[in-house]
Every structure is written in structure tokens, then in C-alpha cells.
Amino acid sequence: MSALQTITVPAQPDIQYHPEYEKYKERTRRRKETETLQTTLPAGFPQKLVSPLVWEGKDVEKRDDWVYQLTDNQLDEIDAALKSFKALNLSLGHINQSTFPLPTLRPVLRDLSKEIHTGRGFVVLRGLRIDDYSREENIIIYTGVSSHIGNIRGRQQHARLANGTSPVISHIKDLTITTQRELIGAPSNTPDKQVFHTDAGDIVSLLCLNRAAEGGESYLSSSWHVYNILAKERPDLIHTLSQDWPVDGFNNPASPYTLRPLLYHQPATATTPERVLIQYARRYFTGFLAQPRSKDIPPITEAQAEALDALHFLAEEHSASLDFQKGDIQYVNNLSIFHARNGFRDEPGKERHLLRIWLRDPENAWETPQQLQERWDIVYKDVVEDQQVFPLEPTIRKSV
Numbered sequence: 156m157s158a159l160q161t162i163t164v165p166a167q168p169d170i171q172y173h174p175e176y177e178k179y180k181e182r183t184r185r186r187k188e189t190e191t192l193q194t195t196l197p198a199g200f201p202q203k204l205v206s207p208l209v210w211e212g213k214d215v216e217k218r219d220d221w222v223y224q225l226t227d228n229q230l231d232e233i234d235a236a237l238k239s240f241k242a243l244n245l246s247l248g249h250i251n252q253s254t255f256p257l258p259t260l261r262p263v264l265r266d267l268s269k270e271i272h273t274g275r276g277f278v279v280l281r282g283l284r285i286d287d288y289s290r291e292e293n294i295i296i297y298t299g300v301s302s303h304i305g306n307i308r309g310r311q312q313h314a315r316l317a318n319g320t321s322p323v324i325s326h327i328k329d330l331t332i333t334t335q336r337e338l339i340g341a342p343s344n345t346p347d348k349q350v351f352h353t354d355a356g357d358i359v360s361l362l363c364l365n366r367a368a369e370g371g372e373s374y375l376s377s378s379w380h381v382y383n384i385l386a387k388e389r390p391d392l393i394h395t396l397s398q399d400w401p402v403d404g405f406n407n408p409a410s411p412y413t414l415r416p417l418l419y420h421q422p423a424t425a426t427t428p429e430r431v432l433i434q435y436a437r438r439y440f441t442g443f444l445a446q447p448r449s450k451d452i453p454p455i456t457e458a459q460a461e462a463l464d465a466l467h468f469l470a471e472e473h474s475a476s477l478d479f480q481k482g483d484i485q486y487v488n489n490l491s492i493f494h495a496r497n498g499f500r501d502e503p504g505k506e507r508h509l510l511r512i513w514l515r516d517p518e519n520a521w522e523t524p525q526q527l528q529e530r531w532d533i534v535y536k537d538v539v540e541d542q543q544v545f546p547l548e549p550t551i552r553k554s555v
Contacts, residue, residue: 167454170463172441174350179464186461192391200393200420201429202386208276208491209379212475221275223267225282229260233283237296247295248323248543252306255299264303267486271304271358272519276488277375283482285364290547294324297362297484297510298545304486305514308543309356309534320542326549327361327509329501344549345444346500346507351376351470351493352436355534356513357520359487359494363479367507371499373479376470378433378493382418384469393418395462396433401453403439405446412452417462419524427522432490434527437463470495486514490521 169178186192196202215221225233236255243254257264267278280300285293298308310321330344343349346367351374353359361373385392396418404410423429440455440463442448455463470493479485487494499507515535523531 165454165456167448168457168460170441170455170460172350172438172443173348174437174464174467176468179461179468182457182461182464186457192389193394194390196386196390196393197397197420199422200386200397201431203383204379204429204431206379206428207274208377208488209383210275210377210475211380212376212473215275215375215475221277222279222281223263225260225280229263230282230284232257232260233296233300236299237288237292240295240299246541246543247298247545248540250295250298251302255295255302257300257303260300261303264300268304268516268519271486271488272516272521276377276491278486279477279479280484280486281480281482283362283484285482291545293362293364294510294545294547297360298324298512300484301360301486301512301514304360305358305516307515307517307535308538309513309515310538311511311513313533315542316544320544321538322546323512323538323543324545325511326546327507327511328549329499329507330549346370346498348498349496350437351467351474351495352438353378353434353489353493354436354513355530356489356515358514358516359485359489360512360514361479361485361487362510363481363483363485364508364510365506366479366481367499368502368505369500370497371479371507372497373477373485374471374474374495374497375477375487376474376493376495377491378470379431379491380473381466381469381493382431382433384473385465389465392458392462392465395456395458396466400440400459401455403442403446403449403452406449411449415526419526421522421524430490430521432521432524433466433493434490435463435466437467466493489513 236257240250240255245254270278283296288296308323310323311325312322315321327343329346331346397416397420399414400417401412402415404412417433417435419432421430438446477485501507513534
């Protein structure tokens with residue numbers, strides 16, 4: 156090599172956590188003009204997915220059959236289950252289908268689990284009597300009802316705490332009033348707009364304890380519908396999404412970054428339909444506040460930057476806005492649906508506060524892609540009853 160020759164080190168593209176539409180369109184224009192983009196899909200990938208899991212947001216907004224309104228009798232049954240569990244004097248990790256019995260509501264909840272896995276992919280359970288109970292009682296009710304949707308709970312931290320326990324519930328609340336923004340690494344603990352993404356795990360469940368004074372709307376979008384659009388219009392981005400990406404470990408010395416695809420194809424079998432799973436959160440490729448993109452790991456490519464923006468803006472264009480009310484529980488298939496939320500403004504007494512549990516239902520669960528198994532094990536493996544903890548107040552957590 157000549158002394159005058161230089162080595163060009165790949166740099167991180169100009170992309171931030173909050174997507175910028177003009178940058179996205181300019182990157183798309185530039186790549187189409189300067190690159191030869193693939194025009195066919197990866198081998199075996201479907202040209203089009205046909206399923207109830209494929210839906211258009213504006214069509215969902217015209218309907219309300221995704222809401223299940225609890226009756227007074229069902230609410231009384233939930234209250235009786237609460238009293239029954241408290242009488243057992245067990246730790247909350249022992250909440251399950253047996254210790255929180257719902258004899259008449261259970262068949263309904265099992266049908267809702269099927270809807271989550273094979274129907275539209277989400278449901279809203281409406282009408283819990285939040286104001287009638289203490290914080291701990293609401294947590295017991297939320298956990299007990301949810302155990303009939305999915306009886307395995309996931310840890311909300313990257314690993315067990317120092318004392319060996321695993322938090323299995325987390326609080327989605329603005330912490331910028333009490334904590335410096337620069338110390339917060341998760342958008343869920345700020346009032347900022349949260350862009351479209353998926354969490355870890357099979358089912359994301361959220362209970363609304365209180366709404367914001369303004370904003371905070373919840374948005375869902377079918378990732379299968381987004382796939383169909385990209386498969387038709389931009390098959391090159393299907394290639395990009397199904398190849399390995401450098402996922403930031405955020406200064407984890409044991410694993411500074413990992414390589415995995417964001418999109419997984421599962422061919423049909425004798426017992427399961429063909430499926431496509433998209434698993435991603437934008438901040439693992441752009442950073443966010445206290446967790447900026449690590450400097451000593453490979454940057455993403457221009458194609459990957461465009462793919463990230465394409466996922467967000469297509470999800471946004473075809474999303475449904477859900478009227479998320481106090482006392483609602485939202486259950487979402489995390490393997491077929493992107494979710495997001497609008498920015499919000501709190502006032503005293505009107506402070507947005509959600510509780511989150513990650514669930515898995517072994518009876519209806521989808522196969523976990525091999526490349527995601529380690530991540531799923533972090534969430535679900537060895538989360539035993541006596542080690543589960545249910546914080547009553549929000550804290551800054553180490554994200555999964």
C-alpha cells in the first residue's frame with residue numbers, strides 16, 4: 156500500500172432515534188440513483204401474506220370488535236379472585252390460573268389469546284375498576300387476569316437483580332421530572348414520542364392506571380401489512396432486513412454487539428401457517444439519551460438506515476390509533492404488530508401511568524426463531540415464582 160493511500164472507515168449514517176421524513180426520502184432517492192437494487196425477494200419468501208394479521212389501520216379504527224367490555228358479573232368475579240389470592244398469603248410471583256380463579260371469565264380470556272395469536276393480533280380488555288383498589292391490588296388483578304392470557308411472565312431487566320430477584324412488571328411513566336434526561340436510556344420513561352418498534356417476548360400487555368392531560372395516544376400497526384408493501388415495492392429492503400445487523404449491546408463488555416436479522420421467515424408446516432416475524436427497536440441502531448450508539452462497534456449501512464426509516468414511516472402511515480382508557484388492558488402480539496405512542500403532557504392528577512408485563516402462552520405460542528432464542532431466554536428462562544418481584548413505583552431499568 157502506498158504511503159499516500161488511506162483506508163476509508165465506514166461511518167454511521169446520518170440517522171437519529173426520531174425519524175426525519177425528508178432525510179428518509181432523500182436517502183431513498185440517492186440509493187435508487189446510485190445503486191443497483193435487488194428486484195426479487197430472498198428465496199422462499201412470500202410475495203404476499205394473507206391472514207387476519209394483515210390489516211389496515213383506518214379499517215381497524217372504524218370497528219370496535221377488538222374491545223372486550225367486562226361486565227359487572229365478571230368484575231365481581233375478578234374481585235373475588237383478588238380476595239381469594241390475598242387470603243393465601245403468598246408472594247405475588249405465585250399468581251397463576253389456579254391461585255387467581257376466574258371460572259366464567261377464563262374461557263373468554265382463552266379465546267382472546269387465540270385472537271392474539273391467530274386473529275387480528277391484539278385485543279383490549281376494558282373496564283377494570285382501577286379507583287376501587289390500591290396500587291398493589293391493581294397489580295395483583297392485572298397479573299391474575301393476564302395469567303389466563305399467557306401463564307408465563309418475562310423479566311423486565313436484562314438479568315436478575317443483585318439479590319437474585321427478577322422484576323416482571325415495569326412502570327411506563329415520565330421520569331424526567333425526578334431524573335435528569337441524560338440518565339434515562341428508554342424512551343418509555345420520557346414524555347417524548349415513541350417511534351414504532353417491538354419489545355422482547357411474545358405478548359406485550361399494558362394496563363392503563365391513568366391517562367395524560369394531553370396526548371399519549373397508543374398506535375398499533377400490522378408488521379405483516381408492512382411486509383406485504385415492502386415485498387411488492389422494495390424487495391431489496393426485504394433482503395436488507397433478513398440479513399445480519401449489528402445490534403448495540405450498549406457498553407456490555409461481555410457482548411458489545413450481536414449480529415442478527417430483523418426479519419425472519421418461517422415456512423408453513425403440517426401444523427403451522429407460513430409466518431414472517433419482524434423484531435426491532437430503533438434505539439439499538441441509533442442510541443437514545445443515556446444510551447448513545449456505541450462508538451467501537453460496526454456502524455449500520457445506508458441500506459439499513461433506509462430500512463429502519465421505511466419500517467417506521469410505513470407503520471405510521473398504516474397504523475390504527477387506539478383510544479386507551481383508564482382501566483384498559485391492551486394485549487398485543489409482539490411478533491406481528493409494531494407499536495408506538497404519541498408524545499404527551501402531564502398535569503397534577505393527570506399523569507400518564509401504564510404497567511407492562513411480557514407474557515407467553517405455551518398453548519398458542521409461535522416458534523421462536525433460533526437467532527432470537529438467547530434474547531427470549533433472557534426474558535422467560537428460569538423466572539421462578541419466589542424470585543419474581545412487582546415494583547410498586549417506577550425506576551430506571553436496565554433494558555432487555
